Amino acid sequence: MSAHAADVTVDSTAREQAAAVRTGDISARELLDLHLTRIAERNPELNAVVSLDEERAREGAHAADEALAHGDEVGPLHGLPFAFKDTHAVAGWRTTFGSPLFADHVPDADELLVERVRRAGVVVMGKTNVPEFASGSHTFNPVFGTTLNPHDPTRSAGGSSGGAACALASGMVPLADGSDMGGSLRNPASFCGVVGLRPSLGRVPEWPLYNQWETTSVGGPMARNVGDLALLLSVMAGPDPRAPQALGDPGSTFAPPVRGSLAGLRVAVSPDLGGLLEVDHEVAAVVESSRSVLASLGAQVSADVPDLAEADDTFRTLRAWHLQAKLGTRLAEHRASFKRSLADNIDLGATLSGADVARAYTQRTTLSERMRLWFLDHDLLVLPVSQVPPFPADQEFPHEINGAPMKTYLDWMCAAYLITVTGCPAISVPFGTTRDGLPVGVQLVAAHGRDRFLLEAAAALEAR
Template sequence: MTDLTVASTAREQAAAIRARQISARELLELHLARIGERNYDLNAIVSLDVDRARAGAAAADQHLASGAPAGPLHGLPFAFKDTHAVAGWRTTYGSPLFADHVPEADELIVERIRRAGVVTVGKTNVPEFAAGSHTFNAVFGTTRNPVDPSRSAGGSSGGAAAALAAGMVPLAEGSDMGGSLRNPASFCGLVGLRPSFGRVPEWPKPNQWETTSVGGPMARNVGDLALLLSVIAGPDPRAPQALGEPGAAFAPPVAGSLHGLRVAWTLDLGGAFEVDTSVAAVTEEAGRLLARNGASVFSAWPDLALADDTFRTLRAWQFQAAFGALLARHPDAFKQSLADNIRAGESLTGADVARAYAQRTRLAETMRLFFHDYDVLVLPTSQVPPFPADQEFPTSINGRPMASYLDWMRSAYFITVTGCPAISVPAGATPEGLPVGVQIVAPHGADRRLLEIAAAFEQARGW
């Protein structure tokens, strides 16, 4: 056994397994010890099954001893987001209506990660049906931030972020509609990627042509994130809109430079949303850091005025289609904010949805033209730092009221409807020591280039 710890990078842990410097069983015990230390307070991993995990680690060791080929994540402990179906494993979607649900088959992202050799330990907590960027539900309760357990870990991939930041797992996966990978990454001091639409295909899903939600990776550094992306990216015949580039393109080590980079920097997309003063200070310092390291930084932003109506219309339409019938049968089984969001879709017409898709097309074209002049767009990931965990959502920013559970997430969901890849990278902290990330956005399809730029920022920042 080596001096490997749960704080070692995922690449280091995977390499040590392959080199027989540590066994999968030994690595699992290190992580189970950390889970025992931290999970009770943080409530990040749910449906934990230690016996099955130990059996899986033993099987991983036997597989390696047989001389059979090992996947890139062989022997790494892993917990899947509780909205992603894992065959034979309790999957609740954060809803009491599915508290005892056990799927019969893996969904695609799970299938790929399991095929890469992970040892499944459990699921990671989510908000009800992944709605909202604060992780709490009536089945398992609230997930808390490892940096300050009185604060939110974000969401909807909040359990994943908390488990990863606390060292309970070396990698995490999730999904992102309005910021569900980016916001928890910002809140917990991690790297979280919303890939280009089509980069990480999803299956099964009720509507393969609906494009606001995507699966993606989360990690403690950009290199580890690229490793997981190499496993989950790539085409699949079950997902007709998947991009054709194989996931292996992301496997090599990631390195980049900021020298000569053309950066469009903005705090609020020209006044499109309010930003907490402490987040603003970190975002401004990120701009200065980019300039000190050779980037040309301009105060510039695309016109995304259509994004708010576009996102809210498509979200309400999708939620009503997915949950409307269930809400009608169980009107008291949904949290109020989600029920309201579902009902907002009931009055939408075909013309409303058509308008939203036409606007989304215009937003994509706006970004295509914008990136003729700039290589990346940099702005806050979240408009606020981690807020108290006993709040459902921030009710105000700098004294400006936030009327709904979506209002404070504009910095993330405005980017969602452009279709561009966006990564949250740790950029600093508030005076209270709470993590703050910045969001780097690149042209659609430029995911590898985005990772290189994020890695260069990470190196310059010294995280």
């Protein structure tokens, strides 16, 4: 290893690692070895990276070094080790969706997000663990087992991008991809102390989809800091002719450096969205503490909240409908291979009428317009990411918050999924800890399409 290479560690920023590979200060092979060493140290306990293939990863790193040696033009992620979320199809790599029905599934083609990240030059090592069909914000499945929290391995790493967040926080990967329907990029970021962005609808196009007009779930980036997240978003974002709802801004719009200021911004802070949320007292205290920090950075802080009264019914109806449309046939044929909570949600979708779905879409339109108007008088909304700190890993979901019972496996995730159905971009930024030292993030929300502004605001808060 060269003298300069000794300056690069798995805990260096992704931008530092990529720059070091590009300048020859470290080879892609040396960088891969550093990460494989960290995986060997942490993964047996944490179980974040699955389907690891060291031999193929070494071949990829060798090819990355050869490309540089030949003077080839390389992408912005050239030589960075990468593990894709196990719900994202990677050609030639086992992709299980966390389901025994796909335990041996190997896709023939990359999906669009994977295609873009691979084209940017990553060295694929494997996949990151997920809940079954990415359902629920706790990462466990019958194929690979449970992913644990790197800050306290008795606790959940969140989900559904739990393997991604855990791998990032523990230095097994420098960047990670994920997806988010009800908080799957934001919740694990909060639980593991990293940054996760649910982009605006259309910002990160997805293809193929069973329904190109389905807009509840989006793909997006995770990283250990906002600048690294911007780097990955710049690769993921941008229009594609296969995705008719993609926004037109090129990915380069989001490239680092990301510097922002909160001075003069109109920021509304609410730990409970005006009483809509039951929030753990320690989590609420962390969100409340952001008021003085934001004010000290020059923001005009208020307690205003948008009216999201219809959002719960809207999300639950659309989620059940989409799960039934996507998985109903498989459930009918293989019910014993589905976890109970997911099967119940799919069954609920089968009971919905056309009028139910129409009501949900009408409400969603109302919510989107209401948020557009609300953001004419506000720049940012700050609220919890998750209503609880990381909970015990042997629970499927938290059964109560402050003594109030949670009736379903979705109840404790409202803070994230109520924002989902507005279409607005939302980012989870590490902000505090519980008395036990467990990470707690805050969620920043901006108007639809203002993803670059949201990154800049998050960077300003991070820099405090």
